[in-house]
Amino acid sequence: MKDTEELKKIIKDLLASQNLAVIATQREGQPFANLLAFAATDDLKHLVFATTRATRKYANLMADSRMSMMIDNRQNQASDFHDATAVAAIGRVEELKGTEKGDFMKLYLSKHSHLKAFVTAPTCALMKLRVDRYDIVRRFQNVMELWMTP
Amino acid sequence: MSLILTLHDIRDRHREQVGGKGFALAQMAQNGMNAPEALCVSAEAYRLFVDANGMREQICMELNRKPFADIRWEEMWDISLRVRSMFLNTPMPIELCEALRGPLKSTFEGEAVVVRSSAPGEDSSKTSFAGLHESYVNIKGTEAILEHIKLVWASLWSDRALLYRQELGLDVETTAMAVVIQKIVVGQLSGVIFGRHPNDPFLAVIEAVYGLNQGLVDGTVEPDRWVLDKKTGLVRSHNPALRDKIVVPATDGVRLEALAVGAQSLPPLDQEKVGKVFDLCLKAEKVFGSPQDVEWTFKDNTIFVLQSRPITTASSAESDDKRPWYLSLHRSFENLKALRKSIENQLIPEMIEEAQTLANVNLGPLSERQLAEEIERRSAIYQRWVAVYWDEFIPMAHGIRLFGQVYNDSVHPTDPYEFMKLLGDNEMISVKRNRRLEDMASMIRSDNQLAAALRAGKGPQHNEGFHLALDDFIDQFGDLTCGTDQCTQGRDAMINFLLEMAAREPVKASARPQEFEALRDQFFSHFEGDRRAFATELLELGRASYRLRDDDNIYLGRVKAQLDRAVDEGKNRIEPQRKIDSRSFSAEDVVHVLKDVNFIPEETKPEEKGDTDVEVRARQLVGQPAGPGIGKGRARVIAHSSDLMNFRAGEVLVCDAVDPNMTFVVPLSAGIVERRGGMLIHGAIIAREYGLACVTGVPEATARIRTGDELTVDGYLGIVVIHAAS
Numbered sequence: 001m002k003d004t005e006e007l008k009k010i011i012k013d014l015l016a017s018q019n020l021a022v023i024a025t026q027r028e029g030q031p032f033a034n035l036l037a038f039a040a041t042d043d044l045k046h047l048v049f050a051t052t053r054a055t056r057k058y059a060n061l062m063a064d065s066r067m068s069m070m071i072d073n074r075q076n077q078a079s080d081f082h083d084a085t086a087v088a089a090i091g092r093v094e095e096l097k098g099t100e101k102g103d104f105m106k107l108y109l110s111k112h113s114h115l116k117a118f119v120t121a122p123t124c125a126l127m128k129l130r131v132d133r134y135d136i137v138r139r140f141q142n143v144m145e146l147w148m149t150p
Numbered sequence: 151m152s153l154i155l156t157l158h159d160i161r162d163r164h165r166e167q168v169g170g171k172g173f174a175l176a177q178m179a180q181n182g183m184n185a186p187e188a189l190c191v192s193a194e195a196y197r198l199f200v201d202a203n204g205m206r207e208q209i210c211m212e213l214n215r216k217p218f219a220d221i222r223w224e225e226m227w228d229i230s231l232r233v234r235s236m237f238l239n240t241p242m243p244i245e246l247c248e249a250l251r252g253p254l255k256s257t258f259e260g261e262a263v264v265v266r267s268s269a270p271g272e273d274s275s276k277t278s279f280a281g282l283h284e285s286y287v288n289i290k291g292t293e294a295i296l297e298h299i300k301l302v303w304a305s306l307w308s309d310r311a312l313l314y315r316q317e318l319g320l321d322v323e324t325t326a327m328a329v330v331i332q333k334i335v336v337g338q339l340s341g342v343i344f345g346r347h348p349n350d351p352f353l354a355v356i357e358a359v360y361g362l363n364q365g366l367v368d369g370t371v372e373p374d375r376w377v378l379d380k381k382t383g384l385v386r387s388h389n390p391a392l393r394d395k396i397v398v399p400a401t402d403g404v405r406l407e408a409l410a411v412g413a414q415s416l417p418p419l420d421q422e423k424v425g426k427v428f429d430l431c432l433k434a435e436k437v438f439g440s441p442q443d444v445e446w447t448f449k450d451n452t453i454f455v456l457q458s459r460p461i462t463t464a465s466s467a468e469s470d471d472k473r474p475w476y477l478s479l480h481r482s483f484e485n486l487k488a489l490r491k492s493i494e495n496q497l498i499p500e501m502i503e504e505a506q507t508l509a510n511v512n513l514g515p516l517s518e519r520q521l522a523e524e525i526e527r528r529s530a531i532y533q534r535w536v537a538v539y540w541d542e543f544i545p546m547a548h549g550i551r552l553f554g555q556v557y558n559d560s561v562h563p564t565d566p567y568e569f570m571k572l573l574g575d576n577e578m579i580s581v582k583r584n585r586r587l588e589d590m591a592s593m594i595r596s597d598n599q600l601a602a603a604l605r606a607g608k609g610p611q612h613n614e615g616f617h618l619a620l621d622d623f624i625d626q627f628g629d630l631t632c633g634t635d636q637c638t639q640g641r642d643a644m645i646n647f648l649l650e651m652a653a654r655e656p657v658k659a660s661a662r663p664q665e666f667e668a669l670r671d672q673f674f675s676h677f678e679g680d681r682r683a684f685a686t687e688l689l690e691l692g693r694a695s696y697r698l699r700d701d702d703n704i705y706l707g708r709v710k711a712q713l714d715r716a717v718d719e720g721k722n723r724i725e726p727q728r729k730i731d732s733r734s735f736s737a738e739d740v741v742h743v744l745k746d747v748n749f750i751p752e753e754t755k756p757e758e759k760g761d762t763d764v765e766v767r768a769r770q771l772v773g774q775p776a777g778p779g780i781g782k783g784r785a786r787v788i789a790h791s792s793d794l795m796n797f798r799a800g801e802v803l804v805c806d807a808v809d810p811n812m813t814f815v816v817p818l819s820a821g822i823v824e825r826r827g828g829m830l831i832h833g834a835i836i837a838r839e840y841g842l843a844c845v846t847g848v849p850e851a852t853a854r855i856r857t858g859d860e861l862t863v864d865g866y867l868g869i870v871v872i873h874a875a876s
Binding site: 114116 | 203205207208211769770778780862864866869871873
């Protein structure tokens with residue numbers, strides 16, 4: 001139990017401290033990575049991000065909703081090898097609609113208020129990653145998994 | 151640091167916090183000069199405001215959509231409009247509001263004030279950029295003052311300030327704006343004294359007007375001018391003005407009125423008052439230790455000092471610096487009304503007549519030398535009208551901006567371009583022209599026999615009505631293909647284009663009468679009493695400005711078409727004789743060849759190819775959202791006007807700059823992408839008329855996009871996605 005809470009806290013702190021994440025999608029076996037702004041729900045079950053619908057990542061996710069998102073706190077220093085924490089969230093993505101979209105929009109804009117014009121444009125989709133698992137990497141090679149119950 | 155200070159609180163250490171204007175006023179007040187009571191809102195308040203709402207980053211994003219060097223002045227206006235709208239629609243944090251509200255209320259309860267910008271460094275002796283930021287006159291009530299403080303803050307990013315961003319050292323991370331709120335003194339006489347004549351350090355100059363000095367500052371009221379000996383104060387010369395106007399306070403702001411007849415024959419200052427103004431100038435010079443430009447006003451024979459700034463020692467602008475011209479585009483309401491009269495009643499009729507006179511000349515019988523001279527004559531005529539276009543027609547477009555600003559200030563819409571819905575209508579010549587094309591296309595659509603006859607190249611006997619309509623169209627609007635290499639095909643090329651139009655569903659420019667009326671009524675509801683008449687007149691001016699912005703190009707296009715007609719005639723003569731391809735020849739080339747059979751124009755060198763190991767392709771290009779909507783289709787890149795005739799229904803128009811003479815293809819298109827930027831450029835205006843997605847200000851549009859590329863035009867966000875290369 002203690003381990004779980006500790007791990008959750010590490011993830012929560014990291015997600016709160018970072019604005020940007022890297023996501024990986026794929027199409028016909030070709031991986032594709034992107035940098036984007038994200039926000040996390042308090043229970044860590046969902047990560048939310050925005051994209052316009054004409055992008056490759058959106059097309060990839062429409063074809064295959066599986067996605068991974070990586071968040072880290074590296075400083076681009078040698079000390080990163082022992083000091084940095086990286087978290088990979090793995091799960092499935094869906095586009096938000098209706099009232100649920102309103103709630104997630106609030107969450108997203110509370111972290112990225114300057115992206116209001118972008119995220120409220122009719123051509124922009126707000127996406128939700130339902131996280132199945134977090135992989136937490138610390139001290140270079142120490143990897144823990146946190147499995148989320150649905 | 152206090153967020154708000156009185157003039158007597160301000161010390162040397164506050165200089166940066168209260169800005170040049172605030173600091174100067176404090177020094178004058180503390181040295182016994184008669185300055186109206188004022189408060190300074192420190193630059194710290196600005197910082198609190200932009201940091202509380204994520205606005206600092208939003209401003210950064212607006213300014214960094216593309217490299218500054220690629221941003222045209224029209225786009226700067228768009229940026230500043232969006233930033234201004236952001237300031238207007240973002241509430242002040244409660245703690246900040248509370249800190250300001252108390253002192254404002256206790257100092258200015260029941261009083262009218264002026265809310266002035268006081269940017270740090272704005273009025274130093276090395277840089278004086280008066281007029282780059284905003285000031286608001288005759289503001290009443292604490293809430294209105296708080297609202298105008300936000301507007302003054304927003305003007306830190308005005309288009310004018312952005313033009314001079316380097317000199318001002320504008321930096322989103324560090325620059326902040328202080329604000330001076332000053333009790334208004336309703337003076338009967340006002341003006342400026344320049345402590346040193348620009349051409350003679352031993353002279354000073356006074357400019358004075360009746361009423362408030364806003365009319366003098368914005369150029370709507372001509373001042374009387376006195377030149378004085380700096381040593382003795384004696385008047386060397388007096389130039390009286392044509393005294394017919396006066397700026398007075400109105401219910402909300404100021405108003406221009408006719409000057410009372412009795413005052414028209416009297417200079418605003420008598421000898422005694424000239425002396426008082428001169429004394430004020432000497433006193434200011436003593437306080438600040440250098441010659442000053444001082445604004446003043448007389449109320450009941452008492453002189454008040456409104457502001458003082460050092461005379462700049464900066465050298466005058468470089469001769470190729472176009473920025474003073476851009477600044478001159480900010481015309482006042484009165485100035486624009488006069489400009490409209492001159493354009494509608496004089497310039498456009500003259501231009502129409504000029505084009506008609508040229509059209510009546512039969513070029514066929516001219517000898518080659520005569521034809522060369524005719525091309526030169528037409529080039530000169532066209533250039534003269536281009537100069538008129540820059541000097542008169544472009545400034546007229548400021549009517550749209552002026553209306554937009556007043557609309558946004560009063561209505562506070564979420565969409566800063568909502569005001570455009572009140573300006574557009576179907577009465578623009580280009581829209582009328584397109585409607586005529588659409589009528590002819592529907593004749594073809596509803597008559598299979600006619601369509602077949604036209605495809606087979608058969609003549610008028612198959613549908614006289616259509617051919618009469620086409621002849622009438624060419625008479626009125628000219629041959630659209632002229633100026634393209636299909637001009638020689640003339641009518642046939644037009645028919646091919648109409649067949650293409652007929653092949654797709656009819657498109658109409660959007661008509662929105664109900665929305666128009668609701669928005670107009672909403673706009674008017676913010677103006678009461680005499681202000682309602684002003685709002686009505688301003689809307690009318692904005693609509694005329696919008697219409698003329700497009701129409702004047704159509705008329706200029708008619709003059710250009712007559713130049714092109716002569717150039718095409720020259721090319722037709724050259725080709726069989728010289729057996730050369732003259733398509734790329736300029737008018738000058740044609741003139742040269744017609745005069746000298748041995749002349750060979752220089753060929754343009756092909757572009758050198760760089761590294762061949764790698765290839766750069768654009769996937770997503772960012773510009774400005776200029777027409778809301780989403781458009782998908784194949785690109786048609788218009789490199790030459792001849793490409794227009796190849797335009798197919800459902801394609802995306804990609805070009806350097808849409809000219810109203812090109813916009814006949816717009817109803818066929820799925821969207822517009824333009825290199826030139828701005829919300830008020832023709833591409834954007836016509837796209838809005840047809841409800842098409844439009845992105846402007848994409849610097850590499852025509853270089854990176856190729857005809858046939860699959861595009862998505864996101865007119866909401868200003869993004870062009872290139873899905874697959876052709």
